[in-house]
Amino acid sequence: MKVIHLISGGDSGGAKTHVHMLLQNLSRTIDVTMVCFMEGPFSQEARELGIPTVVLPGQNVFRAFRQLKKLVLEGQYDLIHCHGARGNMMGALLRRATGLPVVSTVHSxxxxxxxxxxxxxxxxxxxxTLALRRLDYRIGVSDAMTDLLISRGFDPDKLFTIYNGLDFTPRQPKLSRAEYWRSVGLQADESSVVVGIAARLNPVKDIATLVRGFALAYQECPNLRLLIGGDGEEMDRLKKLAADLGVAHVVCFAGWVTxxxxxxxxxxxSTLTSISETFPYSLTEGARAGLPTVASRVGGVPYLIDHGVNGFLFPAGDAQTLSRHLVALARDKSLREHMGRRLYEKGRTQFSLESTLERQLEIYRSIIRRKGRKTGKRDGALVCGAYGRGNAGDDAILEAIVRELRQIDxxxxxxxxxxxxxxxxLSYRVxxxxxxxxxxxLWRMGKTRLYINGGGSLMQDATSRRSLWFYLFTISAAKVLGNKVMMYGCGIGPIQYPSNRRLAAGVLQKRVDAITLRDTHSKTELERMGVTAPEIILSADPTVILPAADPATVDGILESAGLDPAGRYIGFTLRPWPGFEAKAEIFGRAADYVYEKYGLTPVFLPIExxxxxxxxxxxxxxxxxPYHILEETGASAHTIGLFARMKVVVSMRLHALVFSAGQGVPLVGVVYDPKISSFLSYIGQDLYTDLDQLTLDGLKAHLDAAVARIGDEAFLAGGVERLREVERRNRDTAGRLLGLKGGDAI
Incomplete structure (x- = not known):
C-alpha cells in the first residue's frame, strides 16, 4: 500500500504531533510520503523522524499541482491523504486528475x-470549506469532530474517526513525587492530594476556572495542592487570581513541562478545563499515568471520560461543579484508585498508539476496498421502524440491525x-x-437494494391503527420501487380489527420476500392470517447479539448511582398500561418481600x-x-450491563426480558401483550402471569421460583445459546436478499 500525505508544513500543536507520530509509525508498515508546501521546522523534524518528505515551496498553485500530479502518477500511489486547507485544496484538484480516492483528516x-x-x-x-465538500472521505480526530461533521451535512457513510494515540508502554519517571515537588517549589507532603494540569496558559484552556474551583475545594479539603504546568500569556493573571483567592501558597506554577x-x-x-477541544494529548497522558480525571465536557473529552466511572465531567466554566468533584476525589483514596485504574485500562485498550495505527490502516483498507467495490445502479439498505422516540428497546433493535448489516458488508x-x-x-453513523x-x-427507495421493516412489533393495531397502515404503505412502496423486502426479527400482532387483518395479510402475501420472526406466537399468527408466500423463518430478537459493557464500566455506573457494585439486586421494569395502577401496590409489596426474605435490593430500570x-x-x-430508581440506563451496552448485575428481573417490558435472558438472569414476566409470554415460552422460562390476573401471592411464588434458579447455569444457558444460534438467521436472510454470502460481497 502506498499513501501520499499533503500538508502545508506550517502546522504546530496537536496536528503536528498527530501527523508526525502517525507517519513515523506507518512508514514501518506501508509506503508513505509526506509533501509539504513550505520548508520549516515541521518538515525538518519529519526528516529527523525518518519520514520521507518532499517540499514543494512557492505560491504558484498551478505549478505545485502539476508537480504533485506527476509525483502521484509516477509513484503509483493508492490513496491521497490530506491535512489542512492547502492539502485539502490540492487533494480536491488531484481527485479528478488522478482518479485516486482522497481522504482528509479534520484536526479542528x-x-x-x-x-x-x-x-x-x-x-x-x-x-x-469548499475543498472538504469535494473530497471522497473525511476522518475526524475524535468522535466529537465526526459528530460535528455529521451535523453539518457530511455523509456518515464517508466519515471515519481516529484518536490521538499515545504509547502506553510503562515508563519510569526520572524523579519521585517528592523530588518533583521540590524541583518546582510545590509545598506538599505525603498527606497532600495534588491536582494538576499541563496546558498552554491561554484563554481557551480556561485555567482561571481551575484556580477558582480549586480555591473552593481547598476550603473543605486543606490537604489539596494545585500544580499547573505550562506557560503563556495568562501566567501573570492566574498568579494574581490565586493570590486574590488566598491560595497562592498551595498553588505552584511549574512552567513549561519537558x-x-x-x-x-x-x-x-488530572484536570482539563478547556472551553474548546478536539481530543487533547493531556487526556491520554493522564490516563497513561492512571490518574482519575476531572474535565470540562467539551469536544471529544466525553468519549474517554465516562462520568462517574473513570473520572468526572463538568460544564465548561462551572467552578462550583468542578470544586465538588475535586472534594469527592480528595476525600476518597479508593475512589481515586478505582477511577484511575479504569481510565488507564480504557486508554490502553482504546486510545493507545497501537490502536491509532491499526485504526488508520483499517481506514485505508476500507477506502481502497470501496474503490474497487462493484455495486450497480442500486446499493444499500433502508431500515424502517419505531426509531428516534427514546425507547431503549427500539434503539437497541436498530443498533443490532446496523451491526449485522455491517457484518454482512x-x-x-x-x-x-x-x-x-x-x-x-449521530448515534449510529448512518x-x-x-x-x-x-x-x-420514496426517492431513496428507488436507489436501495433492500428494504427492512425492522424488528419489534410493528405489525399490530393495539396501540395505533395508523402506525400499522404506515408500515404497510412503506412495505408496498419499497417493493413497487424495486427493493427486496424483509421483515427482520419481528413480532406479529395483535391485529384486532378484521379489516386490518385482511389488509395486512394482503400486503405481506404480495409484497414481502422474507419474514424472520422472534417467537412462535408470531408464526402462528401469520398462519391464521393466511400469509404463506414469503419465506417465513423462526429466528430471535436481534438485540440478543448486543454485548454488555465491560465490568469496570458497569461498576462505575453503579457507584455513580449510589449502588455497591458487589451488591445483590432484583430488577423491576414496569410500564403504564390499562390496569397497572390497580396492581402497582402488588409490585411494591413484592419488592419488599424479596428484600426481606432474600436480601435482594430492588432497583427499578426503565426501558422507555x-x-x-x-x-x-x-x-x-x-x-x-430501601430501593433505587434509575432515571435512565444509558447506551445499549450500559443497559444490558446493568440488567446483567441483577440476580432476578421482573418485567413488563419485552426488551428488559431479552437483555436479561441474554445475560443468563432468571426472569419473571408480567404479561400485558402476548409477545411477553410467547418470548418466555420460546426460551423455556415459564414464570409469567397476565397483568389482569396478577396477585401478590402469585407474584411471590414466581419470585421464590426465580430466586431458586439463581446460579442454575444449565437451565439458564440453554435458552440463551438457542436464542443466539437462531438469531443468525436474521443476518443470513438479509445477506441472501442483498446477494451477499457470509459477510463478503459475491
Whole structure:
C-alpha cells in the first residue's frame, strides 16, 4: 500500500504531533510520503523522524499541482491523504486528475481555524470549506469532530474517526513525587492530594476556572495542592487570581513541562478545563499515568471520560461543579484508585498508539476496498421502524440491525427512517430521513437494494391503527420501487380489527420476500392470517447479539448511582398500561418481600424513560424496603450491563426480558401483550402471569421460583445459546436478499 500525505508544513500543536507520530509509525508498515508546501521546522523534524518528505515551496498553485500530479502518477500511489486547507485544496484538484480516492483528516473545526484573521478566513477558510465538500472521505480526530461533521451535512457513510494515540508502554519517571515537588517549589507532603494540569496558559484552556474551583475545594479539603504546568500569556493573571483567592501558597506554577512522566507521576488527580477541544494529548497522558480525571465536557473529552466511572465531567466554566468533584476525589483514596485504574485500562485498550495505527490502516483498507467495490445502479439498505422516540428497546433493535448489516458488508450504505434523524445519524453513523418525509424516502427507495421493516412489533393495531397502515404503505412502496423486502426479527400482532387483518395479510402475501420472526406466537399468527408466500423463518430478537459493557464500566455506573457494585439486586421494569395502577401496590409489596426474605435490593430500570420512571415511582410508594430508581440506563451496552448485575428481573417490558435472558438472569414476566409470554415460552422460562390476573401471592411464588434458579447455569444457558444460534438467521436472510454470502460481497 502506498499513501501520499499533503500538508502545508506550517502546522504546530496537536496536528503536528498527530501527523508526525502517525507517519513515523506507518512508514514501518506501508509506503508513505509526506509533501509539504513550505520548508520549516515541521518538515525538518519529519526528516529527523525518518519520514520521507518532499517540499514543494512557492505560491504558484498551478505549478505545485502539476508537480504533485506527476509525483502521484509516477509513484503509483493508492490513496491521497490530506491535512489542512492547502492539502485539502490540492487533494480536491488531484481527485479528478488522478482518479485516486482522497481522504482528509479534520484536526479542528474548519470554521474556527482563522478566527481573528478575517482575510485568511475569507480566502483559506473558504477554500478549505469548499475543498472538504469535494473530497471522497473525511476522518475526524475524535468522535466529537465526526459528530460535528455529521451535523453539518457530511455523509456518515464517508466519515471515519481516529484518536490521538499515545504509547502506553510503562515508563519510569526520572524523579519521585517528592523530588518533583521540590524541583518546582510545590509545598506538599505525603498527606497532600495534588491536582494538576499541563496546558498552554491561554484563554481557551480556561485555567482561571481551575484556580477558582480549586480555591473552593481547598476550603473543605486543606490537604489539596494545585500544580499547573505550562506557560503563556495568562501566567501573570492566574498568579494574581490565586493570590486574590488566598491560595497562592498551595498553588505552584511549574512552567513549561519537558519531563511529562515525572509531572504526571507527581499528581493524584488530572484536570482539563478547556472551553474548546478536539481530543487533547493531556487526556491520554493522564490516563497513561492512571490518574482519575476531572474535565470540562467539551469536544471529544466525553468519549474517554465516562462520568462517574473513570473520572468526572463538568460544564465548561462551572467552578462550583468542578470544586465538588475535586472534594469527592480528595476525600476518597479508593475512589481515586478505582477511577484511575479504569481510565488507564480504557486508554490502553482504546486510545493507545497501537490502536491509532491499526485504526488508520483499517481506514485505508476500507477506502481502497470501496474503490474497487462493484455495486450497480442500486446499493444499500433502508431500515424502517419505531426509531428516534427514546425507547431503549427500539434503539437497541436498530443498533443490532446496523451491526449485522455491517457484518454482512462493512461498506454497505445504510439509511434509516427516524423520528429524530439528527440523533440517529449521530448515534449510529448512518444516513437518516425523517419518518414522515414521504417524498424523500420514496426517492431513496428507488436507489436501495433492500428494504427492512425492522424488528419489534410493528405489525399490530393495539396501540395505533395508523402506525400499522404506515408500515404497510412503506412495505408496498419499497417493493413497487424495486427493493427486496424483509421483515427482520419481528413480532406479529395483535391485529384486532378484521379489516386490518385482511389488509395486512394482503400486503405481506404480495409484497414481502422474507419474514424472520422472534417467537412462535408470531408464526402462528401469520398462519391464521393466511400469509404463506414469503419465506417465513423462526429466528430471535436481534438485540440478543448486543454485548454488555465491560465490568469496570458497569461498576462505575453503579457507584455513580449510589449502588455497591458487589451488591445483590432484583430488577423491576414496569410500564403504564390499562390496569397497572390497580396492581402497582402488588409490585411494591413484592419488592419488599424479596428484600426481606432474600436480601435482594430492588432497583427499578426503565426501558422507555418518559413512561417507566413514573410507573416505578407509583409502585415504590407502597414500599418499606430501601430501593433505587434509575432515571435512565444509558447506551445499549450500559443497559444490558446493568440488567446483567441483577440476580432476578421482573418485567413488563419485552426488551428488559431479552437483555436479561441474554445475560443468563432468571426472569419473571408480567404479561400485558402476548409477545411477553410467547418470548418466555420460546426460551423455556415459564414464570409469567397476565397483568389482569396478577396477585401478590402469585407474584411471590414466581419470585421464590426465580430466586431458586439463581446460579442454575444449565437451565439458564440453554435458552440463551438457542436464542443466539437462531438469531443468525436474521443476518443470513438479509445477506441472501442483498446477494451477499457470509459477510463478503459475491
Amino acid at each position: 473545526d474548519y470554521r474556527l481555524d482563522y478566527l481573528g484573521r478575517p482575510f485568511s478566513k475569507l480566502t483559506y477558510g473558504t477554500i478549505n 519531563d511529562t512522566d515525572s509531572f504526571y507521576n507527581a499528581l493524584d488527580v 462493512p461498506d454497505l450504505p445504510v439509511w434509516v427512517l427516524s423520528r429524530n434523524p439528527t440523533d440517529t445519524r 444516513n437518516s430521513i425523517y419518518t414522515f418525509n414521504i417524498p424523500r424516502f 424513560r418518559r413512561l417507566d420512571v413514573g410507573a416505578a415511582k407509583l409502585a415504590a410508594r407502597h414500599m418499606k424496603a
